[in-house]
Amino acid sequence: MSHWNLPFLDSLSNISTTEGKYALIILNQPFSFPLLSRIWKACQWRCCADGGTNRLYDLLTSTQGQDVNSYLPDLIKGDLDSIRSEVRKHYESQNITVIEDDDKYSTDLMKCIYSIEEKEKTEGAQQYDIILLGGLSGRLDQTVHTLHYLHKLRKTRKRVFAITDENIGWVLDEGEHFIHINHSVLGQTCGLLPVGIDSTILSTTGLRWNLSEQESSFGGLVSTSNHLVPEEPTVWIKTSKPIWWVAELRSLA
Template sequence: MSPRQWSTTFLQPQPTDPTTKFALIILNQPFSFPLLDRLWNSCEWRCCADGGANRLYDSFESLGLSPEELEMMRKSYLPDLVKGDLDSVRDEVREYYSSLGVRVIHDHDQYSTDLMKCISAIQEKEKAECTKEIPEQYTIILLGGLSGRLDQTVHTLSLLHKLRKTRRFLFAVTDDNVGWVLDEGEHIITIDHSILGPTCGLLPVGIDSTILSTKGLRWNLDEKESCFDGLVSTSNHLVPEEQVVWIKTTKPIWWVAELRTLS
């Protein structure tokens, strides 16, 4: 089997991958407007997970806009959907988006989180748009999920680990880093040094151990065991001269890379 190819083109100032459909899920965690703007422009479908609607609504207030400009900005960034149990979204935010035609869905399922509810909405959208036997998948980008409350972070780690077999590409992005699950096998990650680095890591989360080999890092591994009771490759570095990183793993692991400050 050939190595799986990965890139972070969705973080570039201008979208550069017209062949891929991207879907954005905004979680209830802080983020900067430059990061929101990059991801928003890369995606053709956007969803707020419950309190993520508050974050989107409030994200323009730091821009120093007049009331009229602020209203125009908010209307330029209308999500396609707000979904969750709606215990976090403020009443005025819910009413604002509803008044502008945004679908707001109250999902009462207590056995799924707001993030899971939004991923379910994407899966329903894929089926509705399907013209083939196997639906074409969106590449899902989570804005948030790797910061804030530890229990929510662990949920993100766990959910992406579980979804690796059914979702081909799913990323989590914060202002500090971008991360995703590498399933067992070989992977080639294209590195955009203007966006990523220098720090990166390979995290054996949700497994007993894995055997890792790498190329393109400052401190490469050669058939080394990685586990929580032993070696964990944190604070590794991308090499400026290297344009790709090659990774081979016998079990699924998390890859994370530092995200440079966006302007």
């Protein structure tokens, strides 16, 4: 039985050490400054995946009143075929570690995850909860890679979230889950997606349209455009196979 909270989305982002540590990976997809600011403050370690560095730099230099050097990542990593030369030079001038990894059998996201795992081994501490800024929008093949890779990561990592300005999602492994809902942050719409499996048996409470031992598959029923209920602080989900849970995110502006 797993309990899921999203303290990194709270406006104060005051996360205690008992709630875990968060690592941020910025991907090469658009995001707003309010979302970046809130997630950044909640994380103890931040990494840009290749072209994600351009996204960070361009957003900060185009946002009035923001200093690009107020948001310096701990690491920039990837095959570095996307990062612009002037952006790379800027961060190198700020003594940010830039690692070029030309392994053709891993994506920039996978390379950054590897660095987090190496950091955990060195620290000998608990796993970081990972937040991907991006990954669920833009090119379809990249979105499918996010869905696929997080499905695989569930075997070795407890919590990996993908977030955009529109939604947040993560993989629920087989079993029971309690998702604690902050309705001031999450919007109305949510979905339970049987991605990467043949089918699953779903039961839920706390949704507008609950399921009771209902089979879900791409060839049958898929619970998209379901709704969170404002009076319900918790959603309970029981699934016989791993699924993707996604929820709409309210504007943080």
